[in-house]
Amino acid sequence: xxxxxxxxxxxxxxxxxxxxxxxxxxxxxxxxxxxxxxxxxxxxxxxxxxxxxxxxxxxxxxxxxxxxxxxxxxxxxxxxxxxxxxxxxxxxxxxxxxxxxxxxxxxxxxxxxxxxxxxxxxxxxxxxxxxxxxxxxxxxxxx
Amino acid sequence: xxxxxxxxxxxxxxxxxxxxxxxxxxxxxxxxxxxxxxxxxxxxxxxxxxxxxxxxxxxxxxxxxxxxxxxxxxxxxxxxxxxxxxxxxxxxxxxxxxxxxxxxxxxxxxxxxxxxxxxxxxxxxxxxxxxxxxxxxxxxxxxxxxxxxxxxxxxxxxxxxxxxxxxxxxxxxxxxxxxxxxxxxxxxxxxxxxxxxxxxxxxxxxxxxxxxxxxxxxxxxxxxxxxxxxxxxxxxxxxxxxxxxxxxxxxxxxxxxxxxxxxxxxxxxxxxxxxxxxxxxxxxxxxxxxxxxxxxxxxxxxxxxxxxxxxxxxxxxxxxxxxxxxxxxxxxxxxxxxxxxxxxxxxxxxxxxxxxxxxxxxxxxxxxxxxxxxxxxxxxxxxxxxxxxxxxxxxxxxxxxxxxxxxxxxxxxxxxxxxxxxxxxxxxxxxxxxxxxxxxxxxxxxxxxxxxxxxxxxxxxxxxxxxx
Numbered sequence: 001x002x003x004x005x006x007x008x009x010x011x012x013x014x015x016x017x018x019x020x021x022x023x024x025x026x027x028x029x030x031x032x033x034x035x036x037x038x039x040x041x042x043x044x045x046x047x048x049x050x051x052x053x054x055x056x057x058x059x060x061x062x063x064x065x066x067x068x069x070x071x072x073x074x075x076x077x078x079x080x081x082x083x084x085x086x087x088x089x090x091x092x093x094x095x096x097x098x099x100x101x102x103x104x105x106x107x108x109x110x111x112x113x114x115x116x117x118x119x120x121x122x123x124x125x126x127x128x129x130x131x132x133x134x135x136x137x138x139x140x141x142x143x
Numbered sequence: 144x145x146x147x148x149x150x151x152x153x154x155x156x157x158x159x160x161x162x163x164x165x166x167x168x169x170x171x172x173x174x175x176x177x178x179x180x181x182x183x184x185x186x187x188x189x190x191x192x193x194x195x196x197x198x199x200x201x202x203x204x205x206x207x208x209x210x211x212x213x214x215x216x217x218x219x220x221x222x223x224x225x226x227x228x229x230x231x232x233x234x235x236x237x238x239x240x241x242x243x244x245x246x247x248x249x250x251x252x253x254x255x256x257x258x259x260x261x262x263x264x265x266x267x268x269x270x271x272x273x274x275x276x277x278x279x280x281x282x283x284x285x286x287x288x289x290x291x292x293x294x295x296x297x298x299x300x301x302x303x304x305x306x307x308x309x310x311x312x313x314x315x316x317x318x319x320x321x322x323x324x325x326x327x328x329x330x331x332x333x334x335x336x337x338x339x340x341x342x343x344x345x346x347x348x349x350x351x352x353x354x355x356x357x358x359x360x361x362x363x364x365x366x367x368x369x370x371x372x373x374x375x376x377x378x379x380x381x382x383x384x385x386x387x388x389x390x391x392x393x394x395x396x397x398x399x400x401x402x403x404x405x406x407x408x409x410x411x412x413x414x415x416x417x418x419x420x421x422x423x424x425x426x427x428x429x430x431x432x433x434x435x436x437x438x439x440x441x442x443x444x445x446x447x448x449x450x451x452x453x454x455x456x457x458x459x460x461x462x463x464x465x466x467x468x469x470x471x472x473x474x475x476x477x478x479x480x481x482x483x484x485x486x487x488x489x490x491x492x493x494x495x496x497x498x499x500x501x502x503x504x505x506x507x508x509x510x511x512x513x514x515x516x517x518x519x520x521x522x523x524x525x526x527x528x529x530x531x532x533x534x535x536x537x538x539x540x541x542x543x544x545x546x547x548x549x550x551x552x553x554x555x556x557x558x559x560x561x562x563x564x565x566x567x568x569x570x571x572x573x574x575x576x577x578x579x580x581x582x583x584x585x586x587x588x589x590x591x592x593x594x595x596x597x598x599x600x601x602x603x604x605x606x607x608x609x610x611x
Contacts, residue, residue: 007278015514053227054279067515
């Protein structure tokens with residue numbers, strides 16, 4: 001169980017009500033042994049961070065499906081730093097932008113914003129679980 | 144005079160108040176009042192109140208219960224500490240307010256050395272330390288326990304933070320009076336204040352009553368059970384929920400405007416009546432808010448400031464300069480009782496304004512967010528729109544009359560559609576200031592307390608008829 005003893009915060013950011021994908025991801029993460037604090041739809045950025053502080057979370061996984069993700073996620077890493085979570089792992093995934101844009105560019109934009117990983121639409125939950133385990137292991141080695 | 148009577152005492156900050164209740168009839172048989180003498184010798188005020196009661200009754204009955212609440216000597220002054228403002232800081236505040244405390248300080252995240260000095264200067268009666276969900280953040284709550292070990296005051300500490308850090312806190316605070324209670328927020332978005340509230344109440348009974356010198360009068364009563372605001376809340380809960388199979392009024396709101404603050408209690412689930420998506424902190428069904436800037440006397444100036452001087456002037460039908468003069472007169476004598484028609488009108492304007500703002504702050508709000516699926520309504524706080532009964536207690540609502548204006552003030556208004564205040568409530572009056580006594584009596588005889596409540600707390604329009 002890669003997730004044993006670790007806490008994750010999940011939710012759908014901004015004015016976005018698309019909860020289904022986030023629920024499926026949450027279930028997969030719980031199955032992998034993580035303790036998941038699920039904030040649900042319509043969650044402002046500040047609430048992800050407040051929840052992560054209080055629960056001492058190891059990572060925040062942000063979903064965005066309605067194309068406004070870039071606006072909603074702007075300053076997310078800075079908010080984390082402000083709250084003393086400078087090293088927390090943050091992921092984002094979903095339909096992050098409007099229109100047809102090359103995924104590599106979109107990914108670069110989110111990585112530049114301070115996200116550790118960005119996932120395109122159609123990502124399988126088992127891939128997220130595997131990458132998460134990999135990132136945690138890498139951090140343990142460094143730490 | 145039969146022996147089936149109860150004496151319910153409120154050691155208040157200004158008065159010592161007595162309510163004598165016939166337990167067979169569930170009826171108020173007399174009231175007595177004396178000064179509050181807790182700072183010199185509490186027995187003096189108590190004796191004065193008893194002789195006042197005796198004069199009214201002819202002779203004092205033998206009391207089966209003699210129970211007291213107290214808000215004397217500054218009330219139960221508490222400092223609360225949490226981690227995140229919207230989460231455990233708020234949960235700790237809610238727990239303290241629910242225990243009937245007066246919050247004198249709220250601290251967020253790591254305590255600094257100046258915070259420790261500030262806490263010493265505040266000299267609270269009890270400190271509530273929260274922070275972290277169970278298994279969540281331990282660093283901050285452990286740091287704060289370490290810092291609290293340095294305070295000079297010997298205020299008892301209630302630990303209601305992350306369960307995982309409780310042993311560390313116990314070690315760090317060894318030698319101090321420490322009670323470990325359940326976490327006020329065991330998991331994110333879940334409030335659990337009962338355990339902390341019980342701990343606070345136990346400390347209140349065991350230590351604070353003595354520290355404040357209330358137990359000097361202990362041959363005159365059996366127990367001081369709780370702070371007065373907690374007794375009012377218990378009374379409200381009984382009136383709403385009923386007892387022993389007998390129904391209460393159902394969900395309700397209590398407004399209690401005082402000289403310095405306005406308290407609002409809601410006994411209501413607060414769930415959305417329109418299918419809005421609820422966000423933010425969960426709300427306790429029994430919720431108390433205290434507005435420290437909305438009072439009829441000590442804080443009259445800030446009521447005027449909050450509403451705008453022109454509005455108060457217009458409501459009271461006096462000039463703007465007249466409002467200033469009134470405020471000066473009140474500042475000179477905070478025990479001023481209105482005499483002239485202008486003073487009455489001014490007090491009515493103050494009262495309606497204080498209640499309006501206090502209820503608006505207590506009630507939740509809705510906001511429309513535009514999603515790709517169309518507009519969605521998000522609710523923060525409690526939806527009180529369906530509340531049918533509002534009980535007004537305290538001297539001002541009873542003596543100032545004009546109950547239609549009070550109802551108007553607390554009702555939802557088309558000009559403020561986001562506020563989830565009661566839509567069409569009925570106003571009930573606690574004419575005999577008996578809600579605290581009902582709360583005290585509920586602890587020993589809830590059925591009689593409920594009958595007493597149903598009999599004494601009556602619709603405002605009926606009260607008007609009685610008065611005429």
